[in-house]
Amino acid sequence: xxxxxKSVANLDTQRVFSLKEFFLQWEWVLVGLLVVVIIIxxxxxxxxxxxxxxxxxxxxxxxxxxxxxxxxxxxxxxxIDISVASTTALSAVIMAVSYNAGVPMALSMALCLLTGTVCxxxxxxxxxxxxxxxxxxxxxxxxxxYRGIAYIILGDQASGGxxxxxxxxxWSTVLGIPFITIIFVVSAxxxxxxxHKTVLGRTIYGMGFNKTACTYSGIKVDKVIFIVFTLxxxxxxxxxxxxxxxxxxxxxxxxxxxxxxxxxxxxxxxxSTSGGIGRIGGPILxxxxxxxxxxxxxxxxxxxxxxxxxxxxxxxFSVLLLKFRRKQF
Amino acid sequence: xxxxxxxxxxxTKLFPGVKALDDVHFNLKEGEIHGLMGENGAGKSTxxxxxxxxxxxxxxxxxxxxxxVIFSNPLDAQKCGIAAIYxxxxxxxxxxxxxxxxxxxEKIHKFSRKINWKEMHAQAQDLxxxxxxxxxxxxxxxxxxxxxxQIVEIAKALSMNAKIIIMxxxxxxxxxxxxxxxxxxxxxxxxxxxxxxxISHRLxxxxxxxxxxxxxxxxxxxxxxxxxxxxxxxxxxxxxxxPLTKMFPKRDIHIGEEILKxxxxxxxxxxxxxxxxxxxxxxxxxxxxxxxxxxEVCESLYGITRADxxxxxxxxxxxxxxxxxxxxxxxxxxxxxxxxxxGLILEWEIxxxxxxxxxxxxxxxxxxxxxxxxxxxxxxxxxxxxxxxxIFSCASTLSGGNQQKVVFAKLLARDLKIIxxxxxxxxxxxxxxxxxxxxxxxxxxxxxxxxxxxxxxPEVLGLSDKIVVMKDGHVSALFTTAGTKQEEILHAAMxxxxxxxxxxxxxS
Numbered sequence: 001x002x003x004x005x006k007s008v009a010n011l012d013t014q015r016v017f018s019l020k021e022f023f024l025q026w027e028w029v030l031v032g033l034l035v036v037v038i039i040i041x042x043x044x045x046x047x048x049x050x051x052x053x054x055x056x057x058x059x060x061x062x063x064x065x066x067x068x069x070x071x072x073x074x075x076x077x078x079x080i081d082i083s084v085a086s087t088t089a090l091s092a093v094i095m096a097v098s099y100n101a102g103v104p105m106a107l108s109m110a111l112c113l114l115t116g117t118v119c120x121x122x123x124x125x126x127x128x129x130x131x132x133x134x135x136x137x138x139x140x141x142x143x144x145x146y147r148g149i150a151y152i153i154l155g156d157q158a159s160g161g162x163x164x165x166x167x168x169x170x171w172s173t174v175l176g177i178p179f180i181t182i183i184f185v186v187s188a189x190x191x192x193x194x195x196h197k198t199v200l201g202r203t204i205y206g207m208g209f210n211k212t213a214c215t216y217s218g219i220k221v222d223k224v225i226f227i228v229f230t231l232x233x234x235x236x237x238x239x240x241x242x243x244x245x246x247x248x249x250x251x252x253x254x255x256x257x258x259x260x261x262x263x264x265x266x267x268x269x270x271x272s273t274s275g276g277i278g279r280i281g282g283p284i285l286x287x288x289x290x291x292x293x294x295x296x297x298x299x300x301x302x303x304x305x306x307x308x309x310x311x312x313x314x315x316x317f318s319v320l321l322l323k324f325r326r327k328q329f
Numbered sequence: 330x331x332x333x334x335x336x337x338x339x340x341t342k343l344f345p346g347v348k349a350l351d352d353v354h355f356n357l358k359e360g361e362i363h364g365l366m367g368e369n370g371a372g373k374s375t376x377x378x379x380x381x382x383x384x385x386x387x388x389x390x391x392x393x394x395x396x397x398v399i400f401s402n403p404l405d406a407q408k409c410g411i412a413a414i415y416x417x418x419x420x421x422x423x424x425x426x427x428x429x430x431x432x433x434x435e436k437i438h439k440f441s442r443k444i445n446w447k448e449m450h451a452q453a454q455d456l457x458x459x460x461x462x463x464x465x466x467x468x469x470x471x472x473x474x475x476x477x478x479q480i481v482e483i484a485k486a487l488s489m490n491a492k493i494i495i496m497x498x499x500x501x502x503x504x505x506x507x508x509x510x511x512x513x514x515x516x517x518x519x520x521x522x523x524x525x526x527x528i529s530h531r532l533x534x535x536x537x538x539x540x541x542x543x544x545x546x547x548x549x550x551x552x553x554x555x556x557x558x559x560x561x562x563x564x565x566x567x568x569x570x571x572p573l574t575k576m577f578p579k580r581d582i583h584i585g586e587e588i589l590k591x592x593x594x595x596x597x598x599x600x601x602x603x604x605x606x607x608x609x610x611x612x613x614x615x616x617x618x619x620x621x622x623x624x625e626v627c628e629s630l631y632g633i634t635r636a637d638x639x640x641x642x643x644x645x646x647x648x649x650x651x652x653x654x655x656x657x658x659x660x661x662x663x664x665x666x667x668x669x670x671x672g673l674i675l676e677w678e679i680x681x682x683x684x685x686x687x688x689x690x691x692x693x694x695x696x697x698x699x700x701x702x703x704x705x706x707x708x709x710x711x712x713x714x715x716x717x718x719x720i721f722s723c724a725s726t727l728s729g730g731n732q733q734k735v736v737f738a739k740l741l742a743r744d745l746k747i748i749x750x751x752x753x754x755x756x757x758x759x760x761x762x763x764x765x766x767x768x769x770x771x772x773x774x775x776x777x778x779x780x781x782x783x784x785x786x787p788e789v790l791g792l793s794d795k796i797v798v799m800k801d802g803h804v805s806a807l808f809t810t811a812g813t814k815q816e817e818i819l820h821a822a823m824x825x826x827x828x829x830x831x832x833x834x835x836x837s
Contacts, residue, residue, distance in 0.1 A: 015721050198695045199688045206685060210674045215633070216665050217686040217739065218657040276676060 026270035026322060030285040033318070037289055041296035048296065059170070059178045061291035063242040064255070066184070067262045068283050069191040070232035075266050076195075077228055078208040078275025079127075079135040085258035086146035087119040087236035092243065092250040093150040096159035105163050113237045119146055120233015124226035143259070150252035160249025170246030180242055187235075192280040204228065208275030264315050265290055270322060289314075331395035334359045334524055335380070335493055340389035342375055349375040350386070353550045355543055357493065362515065362525045364539030364556060368568055368758035372548040373528055377495055380526075381413045382406035412486035413495040420478055422471030427453035429470050430485045456484040460514055476507035483514060494518060495526040500534050501756050504619035504784060506823060512537055530758055531785075532561055546570055569760045577791030580770050584794065585609025587645070588778045589661075589747055591630070594639035599625040600802040603639070605795075607747065607778040612769065614793035614810075615782045617822045622802040623782045624666060627749045630780075631663040632656040643747075657686065660746035664736055664753055666782075672736040673724045680706035680720035682735055687742045709738040713768060730761020737768055748772060750781045754788060766792060786815050798822050 042049040067084045074081045095112035099105055119142070126138045172179050195201040203224050207214045215221050239258070244250045269286040271278030290311060297307045335357040342350040350372045357363050367373050378384045380391070382400030391398050393409055400406045420429050427450045428435075436449040453466035462480045470478065479499055486494050496515070500508045515538055519525055527538055535542055539556040544567045551567050559567075589607040594600070600622035607613050615623045629636040632650040641648050643659050650656045656663070665671035673682050683706040684691070691698050691705070706720050713734040717727060724735060733753065740748055753769065754762045769792060773779055783789050789796060789810075796808040798821040806821035 197697055199692045199697060200695060202681070202685075202688060202697060206674050206677070206681075209676045210670070212671050213674050214685070215653060216663060216671045218653045218743075219685070220652075220654055 027279070027281050027285060029318070029321065030269070030282055030289065033314075034285055034289050034292070037292045037296065041292060041299070044296055044300040048299070055176070055181075056178065057295050058184075058288070058291060059180055059246075060295065062178075062180045062184050062287070063170075063239050063246065064258050064262055065265075065284075065287045066187060066235045066238045066242070067232070067258065068265050068287055069187055069280075070228065070235045071262050071266050072191070072269070072271055072278060072280060072283050073195065073204055073228045074135075074232055075263070075271050075273060076208045076275060076278050077204050077225070078211070079225070079228075080263070080273075081123065081135065081139045081229060081232045082259045082263075083119070083123060083139040083143040083146055084232055084236045084262065085255040086143045086150070087116050087233050088240045088243065088255040088258060089250075089252055090119060090146045090150040091116040091237040092240040092254055093154045093159070093252055095240065095244065096162075096250045097153055099162060100159055105166055109241060112240055113234060116233045116235075116237025116240065117230055118233065120230040120236070121226065123233065124229035127225055127229065128222045147252065154252050156252065158249045158251045162244075162248065166245055167248065168245070169242050170244075183238075183242075187238075188280065188284055195280050200224065200227065205276055208272075208277070261290070264311060268315055268318055333357060333392075334394055336390075336392040336395075337380070338390050338392075340376070340379060340386045340391075342379060342384055343387045348548055350379065351548045353389075353545065353548075354553075355550075356553075357524050357526065358541075359524055360519055360522055361540040362519050362527055362538045364535040364542040365526055365528045365545070366530075366535065366542060366564065366568055367545035368760055371545040371568075373545055374497070375548075376545070377413060377497060377526075377528070380406065380493075380495065381411055407489060407491075410490055410492035411495070412489055412491035412493070413497065414479060414482040414486060414499060415497045420470050420481070422469070424470055425466065426457070426464070426468050426470055426473070426481050426484075427466040429481055430456065430466070430488050432485075434489065452488070453484065456487050457481075459487070460484060460517070474507070475502045476504070476510065479503075479511065480514065483518070487518075491523065493524050493526070495528075497528045498530065498756075499527075500529060500531055505819065506618055508534075530756075532564060535564070544568055565759055568758075577766055577788075580774055582610045582774050584611045585776065588643065590640075590642040590645075591626075592640040592642070594626065594629060594636045594641065596625060596629055596634065596636045599634075600629075600799070603799075603804055605797050605804065605807065607780060609746075609776050609778055610773050611795065612773050612779045612781060612793045613795045613797060614789040615780060615797045615799060616784065616786075616789050616818060617799035617805070619784065621799040621822070623799050624751055625802075626799070627663065627751060627780065627782060630656070631661060631749060633663075657743060657745070660744070662740040662743060662745040662748045664740060664748065664750045666751040666755065668729075668732050668736050672739070673732060675725040676723065678721045678723055679710060679715065679717055679727070679735055682724050683709055683720075683738045683742055686739050690743075705742060706738070709741055710735070712741070713738050714764065728758070728761070730757035730764065733757055733761065733765060734768070737765075745777065747778045747780070750779065752782055752784065754783075754785065762788075786818065789818070790815065 047053065067088070071081065071084065091112045094115045095108045098111050099108040103111070123139055123142055126133065126142070127135060169179060174182060195204070203214065203219055206219065207221055207224060211221055239255065243254060247254070265286040266283045267273060268289065269278065269283030271283060293310065293314070294307050297310065333356040337353065337355040340350050340353045341348070353372065353376060355376070365373055365376070375384060379386050382403045382405050385399070385401060391400070398409065421432065424432070430453045431449050436445040436452065437443070438445045450466045457464070457466060457480070460480055460483060462477065462484075464473065464477060470481065473481070483494070499511055503511060515525060515527065527534065529535060535556060541553055542556050542559055542564070543553040544551040544564070546568060585608055587606050587608050591606070592604050594603045603626050605613065615626070617623055625634065628634050630641065630650065632652040632655055635651065641650060648659050650659060650661070653663070669675060674685070680703060684702045687705070688697065691701050703720070710717070710720050715727070715734045715738065716731050724732060727735065750769070754765050757765065766788065769779060769781070781793065790813070793810045796810055796813060796818060797804055798806040798808070798818055800822055808818065
């Protein structure tokens with residue numbers, strides 16, 4: 001047997017920590033961006049740079065961030081889910097309609113979560129059963145269907161009149177910290193663990209790069225797809241609760257365009273749309289970058305369409321930078 | 330007329346940190362087939378790219394018909410009549426054969442400046458006829474087999490009036506029969522006056538075709554010899570730099586009890602009535618032409634696809650294998666044919682690849698156990714002598730043979746009884762082949778039952794205890810390896826008519 005012992009010998013080495021690689025991480029670019037946005041904002045408004053602003057502003061934009069977490073998983077998996085905003089709308093409508101039909105509020109909220117979960121599970125099942133369909137087509141169809149059902153149930157009108165305590169979710173603070181921020185942090189920790197510390201997380205990365213190899217390795221790929229899409233549905237329903245609580249009522253056209261905002265945040269956060277690459281931290285930073293950017297431009301009385309242009313430019317610029325950086329390795 | 334039509338002298342090519350070619354020589358006579366051999370990483374590919382103008386050498390001189398030339402891009406080389414046919418055919422699968430042949434130099438109407446389809450198809454068909462190819466120039470490229478796509482590539486070379494044709498491992502993806510066809514075409518090209526550089530790992534190719542052989546090792550030139558002066562031992566020792574003791578060490582293994590029995594396994598359109606048995610410590614080879622249903626049978630055993638009829642007994646008990654998860658639970662592992670697409674996650678480090686099939690076994694409440702994971706992959710990488718700086722190296726940076734060792738490590742990570750190997754030495758160099766044979770032998774010694782699909786006669790005869798020959802979805806013959814001759818196997822794989830009255834059931 002020909003054995004080249006010298007080249008096999010040092011397999012026992014530990015992973016070396018490279019300071020260069022540590023600082024080349026995409027998250028540092030995002031931290032820089034966030035700092036720039038905050039500096040610009042503080043020029044626009046002298047009141048911006050205060051602890052209170054930092055604590056309270058996120059209340060205005062964190063509602064959609066709950067969808068960001070499962071979307072990270074979906075995109076790392078190499079898939080996409082554009083039905084999330086419709087799921088949010090349908091869940092919110094079911095909650096409002098059932099409450100107004102006499103169902104207790106707590107039960108209505110449970111129905112809301114159930115609706116979202118079922119919507120996500122349907123996406124997952126469709127993808128598993130009809131492998132020839134892409135996730136874009138499946139979730140595009142259900143995006144239209146879920147939104148359509150919301151319209152059929154409620155018609156083009158608002159439904160509200162929720163009990164006083166329901167506004168707690170969107171408006172109140174616990175020990176000075178907004179409740180939504182607390183739930184955001186809890187979700188971030190849970191999804192961070194799921195993605196980086198569990199077998200499921202590792203499998204999601206693997207499937208993003210090479211689903212076939214995962215199948216041959218005995219991974220239950222269908223189960224993973226089902227879980228991830230179901231999670232996306234559940235988290236969309238959580239967004240529905242916070243959004244409805246904040247607005248006090250709901251309509252079938254709420255959360256319009258959220259899916260694209262969420263995908264923007266995930267992409268800006270360094271998650272590769274071709275799958276396999278990305279971490280939890282980047283998209284979280286991106287949530288705050290885009291959130292503060294919109295908020296600051298709002299303070300400066302810049303119109304919403306201009307804000308959109310700015311976000312679009314930011315996205316394309318940073319994704320190009322990201323691609324360029326990946327080539328360095 | 331100079332003696333050589335192509336000469337390369339003192340060629341050195343540097344890449345950042347690597348000397349890819351180190352003072353290499355090569356010359357090509359008119360009308361010869363010149364074999365170029367060397368292990369993976371010996372510099373063959375870089376050398377070919379130097380001839381075709383993809384790379385410009387840092388030092389050295391290229392002479393064409395005795396005159397010095399400098400190719401600064403592939404077009405220069407093409408204009409001088411040099412064409413290359415690569416192992417992985419680079420084609421446009423959705424275009425027709427004619428369009429593929431004339432891509433970049435389409436036939437244009439003189440006045441209207443539109444593509445002259447009639448002329449293009451006529452010429453393409455002419456070229457195909459010259460090569461005795463029995464398909465039309467209007468066929469969609471993607472509908473052709475790899476072998477036929479290669480013929481199109483050859484036609485493309487001819488359409489550009491190539492005088493020097495470089496073939497980079499053309500037989501690697503071909504079946505026995507198709508290989509024979511390629512031999513015929515290659516010889517025909519030579520007889521028509523072309524000079525051919527033929528790169529191959531297969532010794533048979535070289536013996537059959539080459540007039541002279543040049544061998545590279547570790548980016549250096551080792552020598553050029555007439556093919557008739559080189560025997561197998563010599564080629565191998567020149568390539569590897571040290572003599573191989575023995576390719577197929579005969580092990581004295583006691584074959585144990587029956588662990589797998591396949592009974593009349595059928596899948597409509599793919600295979601029918603396949604039966605064989607596998608014992609502990611036994612190596613059963615499944616051979617036959619590509620497309621005879623070998624891979625399909627084994628994929629059904631592993632649960633990738635499901636058989637429609639027939640039974641599988643594992644250790645005497647009937648087993649239903651609905652997916653790979655079930656197969657693994659039954660103790661059946663599978664080494665797929667395409668290690669890059671089916672076997673590995675190339676972007677991942679070695680360690681993560683090795684533990685992918687066993688993550689769940691070593692996790693608590695679904696949490697990864699990184700220490701134990703690292704321990705397992707270290708142990709297995711060492712056991713299989715994977716050559717890499719450490720287990721954190723990316724799988725894509727490994728050579729073919731070492732990638733295959735990592736896929737083997739994935740199998741050993743689980744507690745298996747039966748291992749199915751689909752073309753385990755496909756596309757790996759001769760040194761790695763020997764190492765893989767060694768591994769297979771060791772596994773049998775440890776009590777694994779091994780099913781090995783292979784097209785390579787030497788390894789079928791050298792390794793196995795029993796040979797199952799498949800033809801058109803049926804088992805056409807069963808041999809005990811001892812005493813079986815290569816001719817008998819080939820006869821069963823290609824000629825023997827089995828179940829001719831029943832057909833395969835594709836139409837019914």
